[in-house]
Amino acid sequence: MFWIRKPASGNRKMKSNTDREKLIEVKELTVRYRQRNGFGLREKTVEALKDISFFIHRGETLALVGETGSGKSTIAMSILHFVSPDSGKVLCSGEDIWKYKRAELRAYHRKVQPVFQNADESLNPRLKIRLALADAVDPTLSSEEKSLRLRDCLSSVQLNEDILTRFPHQLSGGQKQRVCIARALATGSEMLVLDEAISSQDLSLQAHLLKLLLELKKKLSLTFFYISHDLETVRVIADRVGILKDGRLIEIGDKNEIFNSPKESYTQLLLERSRF
Amino acid sequence: MWREKTFRFGFVLVLAILVLCVCLPWIVPQDPYTQNLEEISRPPSFSHPFGTDFFGRDLFTRILYGGRSSLTIGLVVTFFAVAIGTIIGMISGYFGGRIDAALMRFVDVMLGFPRLFILLTVIGFTRPSFGLMLVVLSLFSWMEVARVVRAEVLSVRERLYVKSAVALGLNRRRVLFRYIFPNILGPIIVSATLMIGSVIVIESGLSFIGLGVQPPDASWGTILNQGFQDLAGAWWITLFSGLAIVVTVIGFNLVGDGLRNVLDPKTGERES
Numbered sequence: 316m317f318w319i320r321k322p323a324s325g326n327r328k329m330k331s332n333t334d335r336e337k338l339i340e341v342k343e344l345t346v347r348y349r350q351r352n353g354f355g356l357r358e359k360t361v362e363a364l365k366d367i368s369f370f371i372h373r374g375e376t377l378a379l380v381g382e383t384g385s386g387k388s389t390i391a392m393s394i395l396h397f398v399s400p401d402s403g404k405v406l407c408s409g410e411d412i413w414k415y416k417r418a419e420l421r422a423y424h425r426k427v428q429p430v431f432q433n434a435d436e437s438l439n440p441r442l443k444i445r446l447a448l449a450d451a452v453d454p455t456l457s458s459e460e461k462s463l464r465l466r467d468c469l470s471s472v473q474l475n476e477d478i479l480t481r482f483p484h485q486l487s488g489g490q491k492q493r494v495c496i497a498r499a500l501a502t503g504s505e506m507l508v509l510d511e512a513i514s515s516q517d518l519s520l521q522a523h524l525l526k527l528l529l530e531l532k533k534k535l536s537l538t539f540f541y542i543s544h545d546l547e548t549v550r551v552i553a554d555r556v557g558i559l560k561d562g563r564l565i566e567i568g569d570k571n572e573i574f575n576s577p578k579e580s581y582t583q584l585l586l587e588r589s590r591f
Numbered sequence: 592m593w594r595e596k597t598f599r600f601g602f603v604l605v606l607a608i609l610v611l612c613v614c615l616p617w618i619v620p621q622d623p624y625t626q627n628l629e630e631i632s633r634p635p636s637f638s639h640p641f642g643t644d645f646f647g648r649d650l651f652t653r654i655l656y657g658g659r660s661s662l663t664i665g666l667v668v669t670f671f672a673v674a675i676g677t678i679i680g681m682i683s684g685y686f687g688g689r690i691d692a693a694l695m696r697f698v699d700v701m702l703g704f705p706r707l708f709i710l711l712t713v714i715g716f717t718r719p720s721f722g723l724m725l726v727v728l729s730l731f732s733w734m735e736v737a738r739v740v741r742a743e744v745l746s747v748r749e750r751l752y753v754k755s756a757v758a759l760g761l762n763r764r765r766v767l768f769r770y771i772f773p774n775i776l777g778p779i780i781v782s783a784t785l786m787i788g789s790v791i792v793i794e795s796g797l798s799f800i801g802l803g804v805q806p807p808d809a810s811w812g813t814i815l816n817q818g819f820q821d822l823a824g825a826w827w828i829t830l831f832s833g834l835a836i837v838v839t840v841i842g843f844n845l846v847g848d849g850l851r852n853v854l855d856p857k858t859g860e861r862e863s
């Protein structure tokens with residue numbers, strides 16, 4: 316796989332948390348949504364995120380857990396530069412992503428790629444897979460290099476080349492999600508924002524995708540921001556875990572710390588519920 | 592799509608009219624302009640299925656030639672109006688903010704003018720001609736399309752595949768034309784098909800009052816006007832030219848309605 320980004324430092328030893336580079340840092344992020352009533356006369360403000368601060372180290376997997384409506388996806392959308400903060404910052408390697416110029420933003424987008432829950436909705440229904448993936452590949456490459464890269468992308472997510480000529484509706488749910496992952500990798504991304512990326516699949520497929528993600532992470536030294544309501548998958552994939560409740564980050568820490576000795580009663584409740 | 596009865600019926604109707612008008616010289620040997628003073632105002636007969644007009648010209652031939660003008664105006668005006676409306680609607684919907692507000696207020700202003708009054712004023716100040724009618728109708732017919740396209744873009748741009756495309760670092764033009772445009776094509780085709788009928792009606796109206804196609808050139812409106820001068824004596828002129836307008840407009844509207852049913856996931860199967 317010639318195209319794959321070289322790991323930042325090949326066989327480095329795991330540094331302590333304080334020494335490691337912060338790829339993404341979220342500082343005091345607050346996001347409000349404005350809702351209008353039926354006649355559009357009165358405006359109501361809903362605070363989706365309140366004063367959220369955390370960071371993601373290069374090469375780690377930070378998982379964010381919370382119930383529906385707790386603000387998980389809003390954080391993902393802010394990191395992906397789709398939802399602007401009302402206050403606070405999102406920094407990438409120390410630079411505020413909301414101050415990027417257009418070219419810098421494009422480069423940032425290619426570096427931080429999303430994989431959404433709904434693979435059906437994530438692929439343009441009018442575009443064959445070959446074109447969908449080709450759009451992700453660096454446009455400055457020659458056509459030979461591009462096709463080689465496409466093949467590499469597909470093999471890295473264990474898909475056959477024959478799907479290249481198909482439309483998204485001709486693929487199964489699992490194949491579509493693999494195509495989405497391949498597309499996210501084809502840009503040469505350093506980080507994947509996995510927003511409930513495997514939640515909608517059946518259990519056996521979830522296990523396959525988890526294994527695949529772990530392999531890719533190891534092989535490509537990727538950073539994952541993994542959002543889920545499912546603690547079991549979080550236990551497998553995460554290095555650190557954050558717990559979100561009503562738009563507030565109530566607890567964040569090492570995976571073992573959160574799973575074995577949670578401090579907050581809400582975290583304990585979530586863990587108890589997940590055992591059933 | 593072919594299973595949709597409305598579409599099928601409309602399509603056959605429109606196709607029949609188009610084939611008749613396009614293949615005209617091979618179907619009817621008579622010249623639409625040659626006058627025959629011996630056969631003035633003859634009712635429908637075997638040699639003249641739609642009768643003849645006040646100058647002894649074969650009405651069937653005239654109506655088919657008139658169809659060429661009316662359909663040309665309908666199709667050309669729709670093409671330009673849809674092109675203008677699509678471009679303005681896409682810019683407005685995708686960029687949003689001040690650009691959207693400015694363009695939509697412009698659309699409101701354009702919609703605020705009574706279209707027929709504007710057409711009459713513009714054509715009244717100049718010499719009526721085929722080209723002028725094409726230009727004026729195109730410039731005053733795009734607003735509805737712009738609104739439909741804007742609404743569709745607003746909905747499609749929130750889809751995850753568009754967000755994914757933006758996240759790939761693609762430029763705006765590529766996102767618009769590769770990811771948004773193909774997915775709003777259905778509603779554009781539907782409004783275009785429905786617009787053809789309404790443009791034909793407006794053209795017929797203008798030609799009827801003498802501000803559209805000018806005699807001796809034939810158009811359904813001018814023939815209708817001619818027939819109106821002696822409705823009791825030569826009823827067939829009004830009847831057949833009126834029928835031509837009605838059947839064509841119904842045909843295009845049925846195709847439009849049928850397409851809407853096919854392309855709307857709530858009422859039919861989605862095209863794929």
